Amino acid sequence: MxxxxxxxxxxxxxxxxxxxxxxxxxxxxxxxxxxxxxxxxxxxxxxxxxxxxxxxxxxxxxxxxxxxxxxxxxxxxxxxxxxxxxxxxxxxxxxxxxxxxxxxxxxxxxxxxxxxxxxxxxxxHQLIAHLGPEPLADLFNADYLYQKAKGRSGNIKSFIMNGEIVVGVGNIYANEALFLAGIHPAKAAGKISKAKMAELVEAIKLVLNRALLAGGTTLRDFRKSDGKPGYFAQELNVYGRENEPCLRCQAPINCIRQAQRATYFCKQCQRR
DNA sequence: ACATTGACCTGGGAGC
DNA sequence: TGCTCCCAGGTCAATG
Missing domain, CATH: 3.20.190.10 (MutM-like, N-terminal)
Structure with a gap:
């Protein structure tokens, strides 16, 4: 969940x-x-x-x-x-x-x-000491992300899901944020311009804030602590939408595997 | 230092 | 109906 x-x-x-x-x-x-x-x-x-x-x-x-x-x-x-x-x-x-x-x-x-x-x-604490900044904090900004990405050849999706870089960006919202920022998930983190990084940072904050307002996404068994369901799933642009039309350009959404996790994206809207 | 892979578990759905 | 296979929101530990 x-x-x-x-x-x-x-x-x-x-x-x-x-x-x-x-x-x-x-x-x-x-x-x-x-x-x-x-x-x-x-x-x-x-x-x-x-x-x-x-x-x-x-x-x-x-x-x-x-x-x-x-x-x-x-x-x-x-x-x-x-x-x-x-x-x-x-x-x-x-x-x-x-x-x-x-x-x-x-x-x-x-x-x-x-x-x-x-x-x-x-x-x-062992599990907490090495964690990166909170995604909604001011510390998490374009300058920070751009500096961290310098020289990195790994793909941008795995990069933003790495808790030492920034915490709290899981698979669903990584997919959604990359779509909003118009970045191809397989692009090397180190090859993304500062301007694009700024868009990515804003996209991450936006999707997380939106989901927070909605009380969390409902997929499978998520329930809020009082037992009522959250209700953000219907706002997803790419996650879980393989072969369905992109909501922006109508091209079919692609699904690939990165680090054993499903990645959904639009080839037209997210260029390398 | 960085990148990639396996591992931990169970349940649910698809396909046969 | 029941079996097998594959997939699932995380992330640490071990390996190149």
Whole structure:
């Protein structure tokens, strides 16, 4: 499910139920996520107050009294607020009980997600320390991207999906942003002009902001944290539209594979 | 330093 | 109906 807008939508959805409250209990039914859920986590988080619910890249960060609970939704993860703990499903791996009667439930069929704990500054955490800027921050601009791309021969699509360059640009929005900027996804990152990079930066910010406003894209199983679907899928220009007419020029949309991921683009509108 | 590939998992849909 | 194959929103770790 989750690209950055979905993760941020989830954060906003759960924040009012969690922030300022205390974790009364945690139940882990399946420790085998991307990394094992730490053995002592239930005991560690019990009775800790959550002071902030933040996000860095696609990581959700629950700032607690004694450290930070780090949660990643992976490819198929979901986090919902429930009024009770009924109807436990096969993929409901972790429940976090809040002292206001709500339960945060982490569901993840593919188990690519993660639930971890750190007592160190998260900026120095192994998984977070090397991440690039947030795409919606001012730091992410044409100068930055152009400088980073200098001398790079790899394709621009993989480049913008690289979390060390910029975080939060997943497959769907990488496709959409390149279409809006009129850049061929296979073009070498280092051969793109600064002017084009400026267009790309604006396109990335635009698609992410739009999706954020819509509450995240609905594809397969995405639901906002309250269980209602998001509704951005109908605004996609190229993603998932192989052989359908380009919405700008009517030429059929192409689909190729880059780094084992599907890339959709229009040959007419996105020149090399 | 950079680029590419495999790996982690399950479920759903297409095709036979 | 049921089997097999392929695909899926992420991203780390290992390899050239």
């Amino acid at each position: 989750p690209e950055l807008p979905e993760v941020e939508t989830t954060r906003r959805g759960i924040q009012p139920y969690v922030e300022g409250n205390t974790i009364s209990k945690m139940v882990v039914r399946h420790r085998g996520l991307r990394w094992p859920v730490p053995e002592q986590l239930e005991a560690i988080v019990k009775d800790q107050r959550v002071t902030k619910v933040e996000r860095r890249a696609k990581y959700l960060l629950f700032r607690c009294d004694k450290g930070t609970l780090i949660l990643h939704l992976g490819m198929s993860g979901r986090l919902r607020v429930l009024d009770n703990d009924h109807n436990i499903g096969k993929h409901d791996h972790v429940d976090i009980y809040i002292n206001n009667g709500h339960v945060l439930r982490f569901t993840d069929p593919r188990r690519f997600g993660a639930v971890l704990w750190t007592e160190a500054d998260t900026d120095t």
